[in-house]
Amino acid sequence: MQRWKINLTVLWFGNFLVMAGMTMITPFLSLYLKQDLGLTNEHEIGVWAGLIFAANFVTSFLFQPIWGKLSDRYGRKIMLLRSGFGMAIVMAAMGFAQTPLHMLLLRMANGIISGFSPAAVSLVSAGTPKERMGFAMGTLQSGGTAGVILGPFLGGLMADSFGFRPIFYITGSLLFIASVLSWIMVRENFDRSAAAKAPEVSIVKGLRELLDIPQIPVLLTVTLLIQFAMLSPMALIPLYVEKLNVPPETLGFWSGFVGSVTAMSNMICSPLLGRLGDKIGATRILLISLLGSAVMFVPQAFVGTVGELLVWRFMLGCFMGGLIPTVNALLRKYTPDGKESRAFGFNGSALSLGNMLGPVIGGALSGPFGIQGLFILSAALLFATGVWYYFTMAKARPS
Template structure:
């Protein structure tokens, strides 16, 4: 068991590190399509294809490789995987500033996906080193930090790209990730990790045998996937919905940016508080509240008449977000043996990436077949379906101590 000093120091260092990583991961997003356009003479259709292909390549590779990295984390240590991810992605992203065509950029995005896992392994290390009664607050703190970094990233990236250039911004992003590598190398300590403890836990079936309730664990993984799909079904159409509500009057780009940032701002302010409350009354109760709140807010959003109403509801959605994804991670940490936590969190990351891929497809398909309002209605039913699965697979299988 880690001492109070060690786990608190790890939490302090890694919360700063994932904040920096959040900035690094998101700051290239605003200009990635523009960078793609600078690498060739593309038609409008070709540019859309390559932008989407290059954007999604990282998530697809990460979803496939994350379980393997998680297995290695349980055998060799989570700190080693943190160092592997931060250094590998620093090199991959930095090298993107040197590419001369879209094929090279796509290959490096895939390489970035191969080395992904910094945040998930940081979460896994915190989960195994933090006392169970403090897990909710700790995971909430980590979620708040990475959310804050992700919010600031596009703003910083846009500023850097305008002051310097796209290529220089990639170099700076790689440097930021190298800083997280150095912070983790010198200041993070994985206390009492024993390599031999997982030598006999190789195959997935052996991992499953370690769970007191496999249905609970896999129910939480499904919950993560659907949460991400629901949230990301909205993201691609926000700016288009704003444009529709403005009726051609107003700054669509500015207002869309503000509204897109509002959920993250709300999540950042309350995630650690909800985590601490979950430690006291039961994390599953916080998640139930999140499902109820999200379903009401998504449904109400389908009937907004102006951007003020949309902004208010999107801000409130951030509070329901804070009740969901961070708290699912907390439940995973509380119900997973330390010997396989790396595997479990890597599965959770894969589930998250699958949701990231499926969500935009759902949103754009529904809006194409119907309208933007229908996207919010369909998302409401998706959240309610998730709630039902959560009740059947998670709440009904909770240990008595957490009921």
């Protein structure tokens, strides 16, 4: 097997383990605060759960460019291992937390040292033939998406069987296994002597150099807007499912299924759209995916049953499979050699910012617009992003 395919296979599995481990705590975080960390007031639990959930994204947003810069200078594999082993230790330590403040600080630490997925994207992109870039990015994305699907399910299952604290130890073990596999099996073609001779560039100057390339700021903005639009209604979907006359005893199942079905179709379509992008062009695939996602959001505001919602959420996931992986493929295409990790680091920051702002602003807008209104707003934002992307990339295209 060719080296780039071996790396892709190992990092697909690593990405799966990392994302499964990171999302295992989602179903029981508030229960962990209540039953193990001593909180009793519901409002207090809600505030702490929100802070703890957001803390990871805040510090990740700040530190991703730093790790991207160091990755270009010292190698992508070492940054991959730094993140993997570091997160394994921090995640296991969460099982020993005694107060909500301990959890908050550990989640902040996790965000600081995180970066396995951006490092994996950078490493795969550096070794993959350019004519197979779309397929590689889509395949790698599908591994993370599979982890997102199964993580909450496995976390909930283990919480019922073992209690909450052992899940953090299991998650840390999964992250450790992913890191060991990457350490042993992944190979990187990186010229450290040439990188050491390259002039030292500050993070701000590095960002300015990237922003001077016309396509890069467009792609970073598209990443931010995609995540914002996708996550704005996400936290309120269980309430929306409840309005669709679902029996109370099955509300949890259907709410989880509605969230998972989008990830399922995303996982299936990411490699397929990536391979199609290699044939007809990633720019076209991204435009089709943006406009298709916008169209799929609209009927979700008018469904009458949970079955109808599942159909449209599944279709949405099909188009979502061509969003972030295609952005990554285009970033690699337009970023000069030796600066790829920095570009993916800034893109990781844009992703984290969208993850932070989407649920917060979506929750605030749900008052005046309602949950149905959030679907329409997400559709409008994605459509506007697609139109803006088309015209700005057309202007940026060299004559």
